[in-house]
Amino acid sequence: MNKVKVADYIADYIASLGVKHVFLIPGGANVSMVDSISKHQDLKHVCNHHEQAAAMAAEAYGRVGGNIGVCVTTVGPAATNAVTGIMGAWTDSIATLYLCGQVKREVMMTDGLRQMGVQEINIVDIARPITKYCEIVSDPNDIKYHLEKALYLAKTGRPGPVLLDIPSDVQTAEVDLDSIRTFNPEDEGLTIEVPSELESQITELLTLLKNAKKPVIFAGHGIRLAGADQEFLKLVEKLNVPILTSMSAHDLIPTDHPLFVGRPGVFGDRAGNFAIQNADLLISIGARHHLWNIGYNYKEFAKNAKKVVIDIDKNELKKKTVIPDIAINCDAKTFIEALLKVAKPKQDISEWIARGIGWKKKYPVVLPSYKEEKGFVNSYYFTDVLSDALKEGDIIMTG
16 A cells, blocks of 8 residues: 555645745644645745735746645634735636635535634635636545646646645545546546647638738747647748737737837737737637727727637637637637748738838837936836846836
């Protein structure tokens, strides 16, 4: 037999993912997990001052590192304190694992009882609407199954947070690694296939692109989530089409790139908004078209353009705000790689490209007068100077 304590198995599993830091606050119901994590030679635990901070730190870790962030809380108000961080990971599609300690199974709430003790709460039903997978681990022998399924769902398709609620007596239980239940996505019909119609849809797209006089590509954060940022830059060079970026994708392409025009939206710039409103073809890749990006008068968004929208989440393709002429339900990387194989440079739009760059020069975000303001430092000018001072790979945190 190959027995191990559940809490130790959890720590080993986290480390096996390549995670180096776990964000947490110790408490009575998660103390076994905290003990195992803190003693693990490949893990460092970071004790935050509040569970909301721990939840947000885990989301940031997953966002920046591209792996998965992990947050561990105790029971009741500690778990509910993490909800805002979980919501952030949900709305921004960041793979994050939240592990909540829970009271022992024998004193958990049953039959409509509000509380047996003084802290416990049903965090699973609270967090389920904002997670991709949210379950209580009531059987120690299911720990491997739940961890594997949670991780798979967190990182497959549109990424997002997952939560496991683990009673304290489950954490201290021993399991036999040779006989515990495992997860297989094929057995549960959870595998994702390349859409059979992708090839024909790309053919349709290329026909639209061939006939377009004023095409633009609207690049979203889904490109980076799919790990396709380098492939995207190759596609930009190959297609020779003006580029716009959504709010969470501004770092996909340098601002001084010869094909980058701007950032449309309520908080965008003039060049980006002019380009998208004058375009006759919009190719949107991995951008969810929220109202800050497309404006509250969304019926007028890209009003003159045929719209091709690529998104891994089929529900995004059904929204009433941006109705695609071609809706491609596909991972951004899969789409970009397929398009790269058949795409050819757009040759006849030099005037359109020059017009976009002209808007960018005529309507700069940082005006020369900002540098001359007295009594305070203009925030736009400060950001511009800071950007020039940064090195590749530097990370900026804003409050």
